[in-house]
Amino acid sequence: MPKDTGIGASPKRREDVRFLTGKGRYTDDINVAGQAHVVFLRSDVAHGRIRGIDTAAAEEMEGVIRIFTAKDFEGVGGIPCGWQITDRQGNPMQEPKHPILAEGKVRHVGDPIAAVVAETRDQARDAAEVIVADIEDLPAVIDMKKAVAEGAPLVHDDLTSNLCYDWGFVEENREAVDRAISGAAHVTTLELVNNRLVANPMEPRVAVGDYAFHDDSSTLYTTSQNPHVIRLLMGAFVLNIPEHKLRVVAPDVGGGFGTKIFHYAEEAFCTFAAKQLQRPVKWTSSRSEAFMSDAHGRDHVTKIELALDADHNFTAVRTETYANMGAYLSTFAPSVPTWLHGTLMAGNYKTPNIYVNVKAVFTNTVPVDAYRGAGRPEATFQLERVIDMAARELGVDPVELRRKNYVTEFPYATPVAVEYDTGDYNATMDKLLSMIDREGFAERRRESEARGKLRGLGINAYIEACGIAPSQLVGQLGARAGLYESATVRVNATGGLVVMTGSHSHGQGHETSFAQVVADMIGINEDQVEIVHGDTANSPMGMGTYGSRSLAVGGSAMVKATEKIIAKAKKIAAHLMEASEGDIELKEGRFTVAGTDKSVAWGDVTLAAYVPHNYPLEEIEPGLEETAFYDPNNFTYPAGAYACEVEVDPETGKVDVLAFAAADDFGNVVNPMIVEGQVHGGLAQGIGQALLENCAYDEEGQLLSASYMDYAMPRAHDLPMFQVDHSCQTPCTHNPLGVKGCGEAGAIGSPPSIVNAVIDALHSGGHDVPHIDMPLTPARVWHAMQGGAANLGSAQPAAGSGNTTHDRSVGAGDTATH
Amino acid sequence: MYDFELVKPKTLREAVAALQAEDAQALGGGQTLLPTMKARLAMAEQFVALSGIDEIKGVCLDDDGRICIGGGTTHATVARECAESYPALASLAGRIGDPAVRNRGTIGGSIANNDPSACYPAGALGSNATIMAEGPNGTREIAADDFFLGMFTTALEEGEIVSEVKFPVPERARYEKFIQPASRFPLVAAFVAKFSDGVRVAITGASSSGVFRWTEAEEALSADWSPDAVKGLTAPDAGEMISDLHGDGAYRAHLVKVMTARAVAAA
Numbered sequence A: 001m002p003k004d005t006g007i008g009a010s011p012k013r014r015e016d017v018r019f020l021t022g023k024g025r026y027t028d029d030i031n032v033a034g035q036a037h038v039v040f041l042r043s044d045v046a047h048g049r050i051r052g053i054d055t056a057a058a059e060e061m062e063g064v065i066r067i068f069t070a071k072d073f074e075g076v077g078g079i080p081c082g083w084q085i086t087d088r089q090g091n092p093m094q095e096p097k098h099p100i101l102a103e104g105k106v107r108h109v110g111d112p113i114a115a116v117v118a119e120t121r122d123q124a125r126d127a128a129e130v131i132v133a134d135i136e137d138l139p140a141v142i143d144m145k146k147a148v149a150e151g152a153p154l155v156h157d158d159l160t161s162n163l164c165y166d167w168g169f170v171e172e173n174r175e176a177v178d179r180a181i182s183g184a185a186h187v188t189t190l191e192l193v194n195n196r197l198v199a200n201p202m203e204p205r206v207a208v209g210d211y212a213f214h215d216d217s218s219t220l221y222t223t224s225q226n227p228h229v230i231r232l233l234m235g236a237f238v239l240n241i242p243e244h245k246l247r248v249v250a251p252d253v254g255g256g257f258g259t260k261i262f263h264y265a266e267e268a269f270c271t272f273a274a275k276q277l278q279r280p281v282k283w284t285s286s287r288s289e290a291f292m293s294d295a296h297g298r299d300h301v302t303k304i305e306l307a308l309d310a311d312h313n314f315t316a317v318r319t320e321t322y323a324n325m326g327a328y329l330s331t332f333a334p335s336v337p338t339w340l341h342g343t344l345m346a347g348n349y350k351t352p353n354i355y356v357n358v359k360a361v362f363t364n365t366v367p368v369d370a371y372r373g374a375g376r377p378e379a380t381f382q383l384e385r386v387i388d389m390a391a392r393e394l395g396v397d398p399v400e401l402r403r404k405n406y407v408t409e410f411p412y413a414t415p416v417a418v419e420y421d422t423g424d425y426n427a428t429m430d431k432l433l434s435m436i437d438r439e440g441f442a443e444r445r446r447e448s449e450a451r452g453k454l455r456g457l458g459i460n461a462y463i464e465a466c467g468i469a470p471s472q473l474v475g476q477l478g479a480r481a482g483l484y485e486s487a488t489v490r491v492n493a494t495g496g497l498v499v500m501t502g503s504h505s506h507g508q509g510h511e512t513s514f515a516q517v518v519a520d521m522i523g524i525n526e527d528q529v530e531i532v533h534g535d536t537a538n539s540p541m542g543m544g545t546y547g548s549r550s551l552a553v554g555g556s557a558m559v560k561a562t563e564k565i566i567a568k569a570k571k572i573a574a575h576l577m578e579a580s581e582g583d584i585e586l587k588e589g590r591f592t593v594a595g596t597d598k599s600v601a602w603g604d605v606t607l608a609a610y611v612p613h614n615y616p617l618e619e620i621e622p623g624l625e626e627t628a629f630y631d632p633n634n635f636t637y638p639a640g641a642y643a644c645e646v647e648v649d650p651e652t653g654k655v656d657v658l659a660f661a662a663a664d665d666f667g668n669v670v671n672p673m674i675v676e677g678q679v680h681g682g683l684a685q686g687i688g689q690a691l692l693e694n695c696a697y698d699e700e701g702q703l704l705s706a707s708y709m710d711y712a713m714p715r716a717h718d719l720p721m722f723q724v725d726h727s728c729q730t731p732c733t734h735n736p737l738g739v740k741g742c743g744e745a746g747a748i749g750s751p752p753s754i755v756n757a758v759i760d761a762l763h764s765g766g767h768d769v770p771h772i773d774m775p776l777t778p779a780r781v782w783h784a785m786q787g788g789a790a791n792l793g794s795a796q797p798a799a800g801s802g803n804t805t806h807d808r809s810v811g812a813g814d815t816a817t818h
Numbered sequence B: 001m002y003d004f005e006l007v008k009p010k011t012l013r014e015a016v017a018a019l020q021a022e023d024a025q026a027l028g029g030g031q032t033l034l035p036t037m038k039a040r041l042a043m044a045e046q047f048v049a050l051s052g053i054d055e056i057k058g059v060c061l062d063d064d065g066r067i068c069i070g071g072g073t074t075h076a077t078v079a080r081e082c083a084e085s086y087p088a089l090a091s092l093a094g095r096i097g098d099p100a101v102r103n104r105g106t107i108g109g110s111i112a113n114n115d116p117s118a119c120y121p122a123g124a125l126g127s128n129a130t131i132m133a134e135g136p137n138g139t140r141e142i143a144a145d146d147f148f149l150g151m152f153t154t155a156l157e158e159g160e161i162v163s164e165v166k167f168p169v170p171e172r173a174r175y176e177k178f179i180q181p182a183s184r185f186p187l188v189a190a191f192v193a194k195f196s197d198g199v200r201v202a203i204t205g206a207s208s209s210g211v212f213r214w215t216e217a218e219e220a221l222s223a224d225w226s227p228d229a230v231k232g233l234t235a236p237d238a239g240e241m242i243s244d245l246h247g248d249g250a251y252r253a254h255l256v257k258v259m260t261a262r263a264v265a266a267a
């Protein structure tokens, strides 16, 4: 029976009332009295030396208050990077300075050169147009493989090359992996691109800086997924403001998808300028600016080899990936292709030998960082593609090949440093197969063929690591921050309570689902519980929301704090009922004494806590407020199986997604409706990546897809009705709720389903196409059917350099069967 | 946006007069102009809004049986009012952009703009329409064949307004549009129209010189009105096609054939 309230129920999202009626309070709705506006002059070339910036005429323009350039930031820190990677030789990565405004050189289209602060935004924009930036064009490096070649122009003159790091994982396993591959019965090789994406949250970024002279404190309102992290990074590393003098507020945030995790130059600028000018300073990004200043996602070029023995057991996986960092290191950029990607290369499989090599490369492009899934989609895509390709080469069923190699015993320690606590991959695959009528596929294919269409079925598994956390582990891995979470539960005298969580909701529905958990634990109505987040002035130090960590880590902190509340409340109840504490039970909002008919209500106890007339003051303090910090001892590992059916129009190459099914294991589920919504959104983004979205640069480093005229977002009509199921539940073994996280799964698991299905469709039509790089646009699919591979004006590399899909994706005849 | 003056005349005459001012520009539905103005890529001292001029709005029939559409008529109106009289044109209008665009954007604006990927130029050229241009010296009648002169270029003179477009109604016609997935403008679209004296085929989205008549297909189809007649043709020269992120010349040239054949099949 579905529940009506509490854990497992699906109450409607309370926050949607304000969002759907236009009453949300977003950062751009915040206007501080006396505020000025800043507009950034941004580079329109990808690489150039700044010979001079003439602001004289602009300075004279109406309304202009002050124009800032790099020289105003001498003595101010650069934007810090939050993660340090150690390379194969044991050396730290190359870490260039990331100035707030371009210093000496511009390094990507969109790099801010000058900032005009004026009375109005239009005045600032007018003046920015009058600034004369004298920039000597330099050759740009866009293609990663060219960027690391001998003699390539340097993005940063003070670095030895454009290579940020060359990382081997696990370096000690390298030789064993090489041996396993050379001795394998069959090796399948695939070269592929994981396409660069623009996150495109509905709300562009905004920052408002404010400075209070009376107590020398700064406030930053910003569109952030983690206000405390911004406070720490910006305060300690950039502007030298102690945390007790700095407040960061991230109110309603209209979507983040990762790109609002990071600390951005515009935030530091507004905070800095507000103090300099003694006036609040506001920046609102335009959509065009967002395309060239929000951190992008993905952009990997990978070669993967899968070795199998004669019985089709996976014996080794070896990968070599070029990961684009863009022109500067964004906050978590170095961790994405390494710890969020390398550690997932075992997938759902018991492959004994794995070696992952990642070369992170600087190019004259917008910085690249985490985007929904971050590293795990890249891992899943290559693995699930190469397995499909191996099944085709070997003539075996792709589902059976996967099942044969599934990890089935838990806990399972992978050869890539993580331990899966629990899971049941056969269960999700069984569930999936029960949802999709695989037997009927041949008939459906014939029906499509009768209409002149090619039909394909793609099936794959995925696993991801969520609840991004254990601080000690991530510390060993190079994180410069801890990754616990916090919560304060403040119970009021009349029984209602407020939870101040370090997690941040920017569309996830925490105000609803978190309230369900606390209300359920105490047995009170959900409307007695208020969830507050996004303000460093009231929440304890928290690490924010990304990596599907909110419920698993933030929810656990909240549970711990609520447990402390309940323990204390029981002491009070015991005192009120003159019973022994051990006999007190809390159920449906009442405290009872076991074996008696005595009871007191939740509200009686909370009132006693604040009006302690009859109260055990010798034993406990008055009041009912508790804080907990939770630092788990492992990641969580959601996993599942996805399937999709597509139809390809062989005349045009157009792909239609006819059906998509997802069987996920998220452990326990608090609000099934919200979980389904998260999966739907993730699938839409994954399908968008697979079929539509392509952030492309040309050879000169101009962004070709710089607006929605050229960057295709998925729309409702591009998507089928989704079938989603989360009834397979192996609860997480190490957090109190047994939850795993569901925010990214859809985006992680779905791209390979789509590509597998399209390749299957093409093969059914007699087209021996090994692989097509995403997005599988009609032009690319059509060219692949003709045996070619179109570059379409984009300088981003294909994996291989050939002009045919075969050359590009398989390389020079590397597929070997011994 | 830069600052500008806006005038909103009630008659065509007043509008033509207002357009004679230094640096004045017509504003139709604004569905092309407003985004460019917001991006500060377009500017003028004075914009002359055509939306208050009733005499250039609406659809009627003339004595020759031509469908006459006022230059200020929105795409939505054409989609509605031509559904019976000229279904191919109605379906073209009904697939432009989204409802907001269709309820603002006008046929006059689309034709005057002559975007190489716009729909209406194909409809006008394929239908052998006549464009009525109103200027300070009166009205000029311009055949579609003489009107579209290449990407964003037309035979309109400075200060002229498209007041009406007259469409002869073919025996059969169809517009087949293959959308560019981001903008949803045509990547390639074909308008085919079969008249008693021959077939016309107009292609948009494909060529770097804008909308064009595919004469080989017209000849083939005039002789044999069937999709197979198109399938036997060689595609137009890929070198003259637009090549961009969404498709290179070879792909567009191929689509020209596919869309034309499909239009014939569906007409």
Ligand SMILES: Cc1cc2nc3c(=O)[nH]c(=O)nc-3n(C[C@H](O)[C@H](O)[C@H](O)COP(=O)(O)OP(=O)(O)OC[C@H]3O[C@@H](n4cnc5c(N)ncnc54)[C@H](O)[C@@H]3O)c2cc1C
Pocket (backbone or CB within 6 Å): B025, B026, B027, B028, B029, B030, B031, B032, B033, B034, B050, B071, B072, B095, B096, B097, B098, B101, B104, B105, B106, B107, B108, B109, B110, B112, B113, B115, B117, B118, B119, B120, B160, B161, B162, B163, B183, B184, B185, B186
């Ligand atoms: C989201 C979106 C999607 C779209 N999709 C499509 C599509 O699929 N297919 C398609 O064809 N178009 C599409 N359009 C463009 C749309 O059809 C526009 O309506 C059309 O291009 C311009 O018409 P308008 O009335 O809005 O003209 P405006 O934008 O007002 O003006 C455009 C130009 O024409 C001039 N002008 C306007 N009216 C006249 C006139 N009567 N006489 C002389 N000059 C005039 C203006 O001075 C200006 O130079 C889309 C637009 C948007 C915003």
